[in-house]
Amino acid sequence: MNLSILLLLPLAFSLILLFVKGQKQVRAVALTAAVAQLALSIVLLFQFLAERAKCNSAFLFESNYTWFKQLHINYHVGVDGISVAMILLTAFVVLAGVLVSWNQEKLYKEFFFLLVFLSMGAYGFFISLDVFTMFFFLEVAVIPKFLLIGIWGSGKKEYSAMKLALMLMAGSALVFVGLTGLYYNAKGAVSFDLVQLSMHPFSPAVQKMFFPFAFIGFGIFTALFPFHTWVPDGHSSAPTAASMFLAGISMKLGGYGCLRVAAYLMPDAAHYYSTIIIVLASIAILYGAFATMMQTDLKYINAYSSVSHTAFVILGIAMMTKTSINGAVMQMISHGLMTALFFAVIGMIYERTHTRQVAQLGGLLKVMPFISSIFVLVGLCSLGLPGMSGFVAEMTVFMGSWERAGTFYHFATIIAAASIVVTAVYILRAVGSAIMGPMKNNDYLQLTDAAWNEKTAAVLLMVGILLMGLAPFWLNDLINPGTEVIMQKIGMIK
Template sequence: MFLSLLLIVPLLTSIAILLCKGLKQVRTISLLGASTQLILAFDLLIKFWKERSSGNTSTMLFEWDYTWFASFNIHYHIGVDGISVCMILLTAFVVLAGVLVSWKIDTLSKEFFFLLLFLSLGAYGFFISLDLFTLFFFLEVAVIPKYLLIGIWGSGKKEYSAMKLALMLMGGSALVFVGLVGIYFNTDVGNGQHTFNLLEISQMHIPVHIQKIFFPFAFIGFGVFTALFPFHTWVPDGHSSAPTAASMFLAGISMKLGGYGCLRVATFLMPDAAHEYSWIIILLATIAIIYGAFATMMQRDLKYINAYSSVSHCGFVLLGIGMLTQTSITGAVMQMVSHGLMTALFFAAIGMLYNRTHTRMVDQLGGLLKVMPFISTVFVIAGLCSLGLPGLSGFVAEMTVFMGSWQNPDKLYRLATILACASIVVTAVYILRATAKTIMGPVTNAKFTTLGDASWNEKLASGLLIAGIVAIGVAPFWLYQLVTPAAENIIHPLLRIVMK
């Protein structure tokens, strides 16, 4: 039941924001709301650990079931496993950091914070849903506010990017919808009734030919969210036009909705089809990794650099899922968490730079380390995490994905793994080059020398995200232990198929 608090708190916060008068109240309420979310997320983590260490091994914990629409057998059914707990933690981190980073927003600030917190409602709802209808409901809740966030507060060709993003994500959810309806009508719980219940469906065996039809709908649909090649084109435009907090949310959480959906819905419910189609997933993921990396090399705009590198990094998530081994799926989840934190930090740093220098072009920046040491350090940390430096989360996650992938003895899969590994070199090139040009060297523009360093809110936001990154990088086992049992549950039906 207390899981519902994760929905009630953002909801109440956003309503309270609407009732606020004045910028100060809006900020206070948003900060309070976002901090409460983080506290709730940690509370959930502790409770989850206690429950698991006391020997409770059921697939989902803290389940709560309420019949919503009886005639369609739709339930408000929530519960969490290790993967959802990670995602909830990630969301709480990014939302709080996002609120802190947007502290200075003064145009239509009430609407901005309202939409931001409303988005978090959608994300939490999505991660705790165990009913396909509720899951889909929250997935769509988390789309439209982004359109407004980018279109109103964005920069550059914001209307175009906002529309592109909204339509592509809506297209993704339309595909998901067809997949879900297809799954629903092929379940049977007696009396001609069907079910949306994830756990029940995973116990049933949906006929293989049905799976083969609806798996692509669900997987590609969710794949659009997580920048599956060739449906990644919304990522660069959307991210670069969005205001900082929205970029952080988009890359940090929104893209993870897709990865989570691919795992929880597509792979978990239709294992036969996942096994059948895994080579296509791996092919597309490898293309995304390499293409994303090379495309990043050509970019001059810092936000585009991070956006394209997100395409590449989310390719690792899909690669991990496509490899279908327990370790690789664990790695995929870890990569989601790591990338979420890292990319949010990166966007936060870029936003801070941009607010001061009013440019994001690599060529026009230079020597910022001398002017704003704190922001530059944050930038470097994010960059190092992105290229996979040991001690930070990126290394742990990518390593796990590679190890999991190598377990698959097939030649094609081995080749994909090697190519994916090789892309890390390219990553290092573009990250180091961008860092060197913007941060190091002499100050290129005399105007920059007068600029100030990070303010308290920006320091707090960066500190929060860096803490998360280091916690995973230095002590990965806690995340590993959290995710592994859940990954095992997802992989379980697959083992049966492979045995055959």
């Protein structure tokens, strides 16, 4: 399968969108684009599995074209299990995002255009094997987010949009410095090619100098403490589909980059700095969880809990055992599905009640049983109920972290595991007072339950969550060879 189709398809559809008139036609095109993406990524999954059974190389479906010859920049794409999983996640979230914004009225054409264009950035990032193209797509995805939040958002949207854009740009600026450092220090192989760079042993001094740039840079994207402040504002001001994309995919760009670029290319430095990163991740896990307890707005609750949950990804990467890295990848997928669904449900509630304050809601289960049940289910997933994806992913991270010998690491693992209790508190409290309990506002009696598009979106993501929760082995099998390649480099350090 030629991976460039993953780029060309969204690009073609976003260009078509520019020439289509009328809300119905526009959203039909957008839906076609999203369905086509999902179909394509499922085809990719099966072809990948079939192909991998046959051959044994680290990356499949590679294609490599010279882009800027004099600067040794190539357009080099290829996938391993981790990227295939990420591509699937993206396709799921984008389709759900298009479905929940079905009734978008304000500037609908621009909205769907940006959404489809954004998905192209994500696919491009995940298939890139050249760090220049990777960086290119990382930045491609920033401005559509800025516009989506600023134009269609709610609350202090301009402020949030600006904060998000600037912090993410600062992140990519740091990544950029890290990448140029690697580029010039790969003596003899001056290149941006990930595969070539990974074969070049950088001296520990070089690694120690450029690892922080790359890791913090990507870390900002994935809400690394203390650079997480764009997350609550950005997520809560964004329109539903953009929140879903931001939390579901965009934050995963950072985690993927931390793993694929920072840790993979500079394993010595990753080892050297792992203590600091673990401390930061533990702080983020606890701080995020406690900060969530204080929130009264449903979107803020989910945004802060995202800070806490994505810190598991960082923790998993920094612990540097095979299981923990597997867990980090699983947590990325799980959190992507879960948080996208959470934002979708919150969006549905907000659209009907026009409030996101927990205190003003209540008794919603009586009037909108479907939405409420999904809300409860996704809440349970978030607090790590067995049978759902959250449990599998977090459990894997904990197991992997415990494998790393040493009191410090065990202590960090215990802290991380303890946060689940806090999670249970805020999730159950939100469920209890917003969904159950007495009806606080009699106007809510007239509200309707989910429409077909919302039901489809919710079921789609819920299927993903359950599939991963009940049968985790298939995902594990998918990503395992990918993490093994990474572990071969990291494992040599010990």
